[in-house]
């Protein structure tokens with residue numbers, strides 16, 4: 001009997017190692033939360049790993065975006081963003097009482113099209129919130145030039161960007177603030193978790209304050225929220241980081257099989273110049289939605305479940321007024337991410353490819 005193969009599967013480290021962290025907490029009655037030892041250790045480890053100046057570990061990638069918007073003082077404004085992302089990006093804008101203004105995406109790597117940003121800038125625009133979709137790099141230089149010209153802030157939702165390197169440095173080091181997610185489905189995870197990354201000490205301090213209710217001991221500075229992470233989550237991160245290079249190699253090897261087997265069968269995004277991709281996802285484009293649905297049916301019969309990601313294009317959300325983004329709508333209708341995780345057997349990858357080839361090879 002085949003086990004079900006989903007688009008991803010959470011990585012689990014050595015059980016004894018994880019339990020040893022917990023045992024130490026139990027046996028020594030150590031703190032469970034409130035920026036204790038393991039959280040601080042993980043923050044320093046990740047900061048050094050990414051070689052970024054300031055890094056706040058928080059409870060998830062969604063609250064990280066909300067903290068970024070809040071820390072930059074972006075209330076009651078328009079934020080230029082992309083419809084081709086996970087709903088958390090747009091929810092964060094709306095939750096912070098801002099208006100998302102959608103700009104269509106580029107066909108090559110599905111990130112926001114910088115050439116279409118300026119026409120959407122109004123007197124209410126205060127920021128651009130772009131997404132490094134699937135670990136591909138946004139056009140960070142063009143975006144920054146526009147931001148400088150119109151005095152806008154730049155936030156990158158880097159939920160997919162952990163370990164992606166652009167022009168030799170972490171993709172998370174661009175913009176005023178970059179955020180990341182360490183959710184269990186992501187390439188590196190702490191079960192739930194996220195980060196706010198910035199090169200401004202002021203923004204770092206602000207986010208640090210906001211994440212702990214806006215106060216530091218008995219001094220109350222501002223309205224904050226609780227985005228502190230626990231020691232049990234940090235322990236998972238400290239375990240998982242040990243496996244990171246192994247995880248990246250395994251992911252890369254699987255994507256190389258997909259790429260070799262499926263070229264000319266489905267559309268596969270080209271490798272991006274100056275980018276060391278992290279292989280968090282393997283997106284493919286079908287000819288149209290009908291072809292995608294047909295392949296999904298064929299694979300489902302074999303207990304294989306790719307994921308329509310991202311679908312739908314978020315400019316079509318029913319609770320928003322419709323702003324057309326034809327490219328994003330087209331891509332969302334026919335893109336899928338194929339199963340990709342380090343534990344996935346190569347035999348299964350070849351099996352997935354041959355099932356697809358059998359249907360689509362002419």
Ligand SMILES: *Cc1c(COP(=O)(O)O)cnc(C)c1O
Nearest residue numbers: 060061062086088159181182183
């Ligand atoms: C996963 C994800 C998020 C949200 O992260 P959580 O840690 O699950 O809150 C935000 N944006 C994108 C693009 C994501 O994929």
